[in-house]
Amino acid sequence: MSLPLVTATRFIAPLREGGSLPGIVEADDLGTYVCKFRGAGQGLGVLVAEVIVSGLAELIGLRTPRLVEVDLTEPIARYEADEEVQDLLNASLGRNLGVDFLPGSFGFDSSVAFPEDVAVRVLWLDAFTANVDRSWRNPNLLVWHGDVWVIDHGAALYFHHAWAGGITDPQRFADQAWSIDDHVMAGYVDRLAGVADGLAELVTDDALAEITARVPDEWLVGPVPPEELRAAYGTFLRARLDGSRGWLPKRGAA
Structure with missing residues (x-):
């Protein structure tokens, strides 16, 4: 069973943690996600590991946030003022990984x-x-x-x-x-x-x-x-x- 697919409607803010620069996005399903970008320096293998290990965590009874594919389109990047973030968004057009945002965690x-x-x-x-x-x-x-x-x-x-x-x-x-x-x-x-x-x-x-x-x-x-x-x-x-x-x-x- 494939991951649910959503389309990003708004980039909210970067999470400046580690080297991958994930960001918080809103999507057309009204959900809010931590987006792990395909254009980040670690490469696509990181996204693959996220999906597989998250699935294994669920399998053995651990709680892990819901995952989705996030389709990122060009207008999202166009209106981002931060040049570093804009470059990352432009390098990540297409399918990215979304991790359900847990508000208040x-x-x-x-x-x-x-x-x-x-x-x-x-x-x-x-x-x-x-x-x-x-x-x-x-x-x-x-x-x-x-x-x-x-x-x-x-x-x-x-x-x-x-x-x-x-x-x-x-x-x-x-x-x-x-x-x-x-x-x-x-x-x-x-x-x-x-x-x-x-x-x-x-x-x-x-x-x-x-x-x-x-x-x-x-x-x-x-x-x-x-x-x-x-x-x-x-x-x-x-x-x-x-x-x-x-x-x-x-x-x-x-």
């Missing part, structure tokens, strides 16, 4: 009571997808209506950055260790073994196929056609699940 910090079952699922998700961007400096977690929501997964699934010359060997990703150092949920590592098998069982081949099907063809740019790239994501993730699982951090590793 705030960033997670140590003062927030974090449910243990949620913390362990976040830790497992990040280890499985090799996400290196959930530290105390940048937790990429929001608190909204008392619940914790996981966001910003573009740094995960790093293996696709090596696909310019062809699909690489999935076994390397399957065996690649993941460092728990500096992870915001490192204190829950000793509880991970008790849930790891149950979470892995949720990631079936059918689930992977459904999640990767959400990625638009035009974001799947590489040395092989989109369908082959889409299948490769499933192959790499399946290899990581079915391998030795040396990527799972162990008790005493924090």
Whole structure:
């Protein structure tokens, strides 16, 4: 099932965080979204990772904002006064990623009571997808209506950055260790073994196929056609699940 498609009607403001310069936009469905732009320096792979890891988060019972495709047209850029933002908008005409804006949400910090079952699922998700961007400096977690929501997964699934010359060997990703150092949920590592098998069982081949099907063809740019790239994501993730699982951090590793 593909992502819902909306058309941006107004650019509201940039979010000057990190290097990608996302922005808040309004759309023709009356929704407000944090837009991740295809023209940002990190490339289309970041958008692909956002979709796939968000889908995996939902699959294992984590809350993550609704995603849509945002069609960005030339007039949106024409009326933007900030030259840097205008350049980014002009480089991003077409389909971009929209993340549902959660009004009134705030960033997670140590003062927030974090449910243990949620913390362990976040830790497992990040280890499985090799996400290196959930530290105390940048937790990429929001608190909204008392619940914790996981966001910003573009740094995960790093293996696709090596696909310019062809699909690489999935076994390397399957065996690649993941460092728990500096992870915001490192204190829950000793509880991970008790849930790891149950979470892995949720990631079936059918689930992977459904999640990767959400990625638009035009974001799947590489040395092989989109369908082959889409299948490769499933192959790499399946290899990581079915391998030795040396990527799972162990008790005493924090």
